[in-house]
Amino acid sequence: MAKILVTGGTGLIGKHLCKLLKNRGHFVTVLSRSRTENPLSFYWNINENYIDNEAITNTDYIIHLAGAGIADKRWTSARKKILINSRVDSTNLLFRKVKELNPTLKGFIAASGIGYYGSLTSEKVFSENDNSGNDFLATICKLWEKESLSFQNENIRTVILRTGIVLSKKGGALDKIMKPIKLGVGAAIGSGKQFMPWISIEDLCNMYVEAIENKTINGIYNAVAPEHITNKGFTKTIAKFVKKPLWLPNIPSFVLKIVLGELSIILLEGSRVSSRKIENTGFKFKHSTLNSFFSQLF
Numbered sequence: 001m002a003k004i005l006v007t008g009g010t011g012l013i014g015k016h017l018c019k020l021l022k023n024r025g026h027f028v029t030v031l032s033r034s035r036t037e038n039p040l041s042f043y044w045n046i047n048e049n050y051i052d053n054e055a056i057t058n059t060d061y062i063i064h065l066a067g068a069g070i071a072d073k074r075w076t077s078a079r080k081k082i083l084i085n086s087r088v089d090s091t092n093l094l095f096r097k098v099k100e101l102n103p104t105l106k107g108f109i110a111a112s113g114i115g116y117y118g119s120l121t122s123e124k125v126f127s128e129n130d131n132s133g134n135d136f137l138a139t140i141c142k143l144w145e146k147e148s149l150s151f152q153n154e155n156i157r158t159v160i161l162r163t164g165i166v167l168s169k170k171g172g173a174l175d176k177i178m179k180p181i182k183l184g185v186g187a188a189i190g191s192g193k194q195f196m197p198w199i200s201i202e203d204l205c206n207m208y209v210e211a212i213e214n215k216t217i218n219g220i221y222n223a224v225a226p227e228h229i230t231n232k233g234f235t236k237t238i239a240k241f242v243k244k245p246l247w248l249p250n251i252p253s254f255v256l257k258i259v260l261g262e263l264s265i266i267l268l269e270g271s272r273v274s275s276r277k278i279e280n281t282g283f284k285f286k287h288s289t290l291n292s293f294f295s296q297l298f
């Protein structure tokens, strides 16, 4: 049994993960921007450099998921600051508190995104040793990972999961993707040729558990399903499962650019990302293909 503090434990991934960790017998606490009566929930305020000390002194592992939603709002310059600070400053605050309070931290496990490789459409299969891209999302991931790796520099086992689109039965991106298709007005986006690296929430949370329990896991891993699927393939697969025809032409790129601005890039571009490194550790996916994921959903 390990004592595990989860930042962003109230979010989509966090809720699922906390439940799984508890079921496996771990003692789980969360770090949140909201104060609650729950004795297992601690408070932090990143702008004020504040964390309840007990959150840090009483933990073996930190899982750092907190961050403002990347696709929640248009990327204005104010929003960009929030997206960066909620990840980079929060990691830096955790690091400074760990240095100050000196708990016997056994590991720091952090989220990152496959946006690290840059938003571009190509046939290249990106793996963990590839360079980062230069666009906004790649820059966030680079800064975020650099901050997380401060823990590694202190000889604390550090694992970073570069995560693809997380598919969950409830909430997250899938609800938004499925809505128009269910209504019979779905269509592929832009060229439809952009890849959409994805992972089921079950597999992602199992990967976090593995990162805690398997001490040989160390460093950066892509958290994506082995299947490489394009936006067109993804859209067709959903339409097949919800039994709706796809009759509309692709949604033109310029429409998304007008509606979403710079944020549209995450829908319009995408490359293949390799899952080989995590598979080489012995990790087995429950859902390697979208067909497998949707079969349990419908």
Ligand SMILES: NC(=O)c1ccc[n+]([C@@H]2O[C@H](COP(=O)([O-])OP(=O)(O)OC[C@H]3O[C@@H](n4cnc5c(N)ncnc54)[C@H](OP(=O)(O)O)[C@@H]3O)[C@@H](O)[C@H]2O)c1
Pocket: 007, 008, 009, 010, 011, 012, 013, 014, 031, 032, 033, 034, 046, 065, 066, 067, 068, 069, 070, 082, 086, 090, 111, 112, 113, 114, 163, 164, 165, 166, 167, 172, 173
């Ligand atoms: N879901 C995906 O498809 C996906 C893909 C790639 C990477 N990721 C990364 O994985 C992490 C977790 O994702 P998720 O989908 O579970 O996110 P989520 O549902 O949006 O939850 C994130 C949590 O972070 C905290 N948070 C929100 N805004 C914040 C801010 N401005 N400053 C500090 N904390 C803030 C919130 O917790 P409190 O309100 O309790 O503080 C929230 O519950 C994120 O860092 C995300 O970028 C997710």
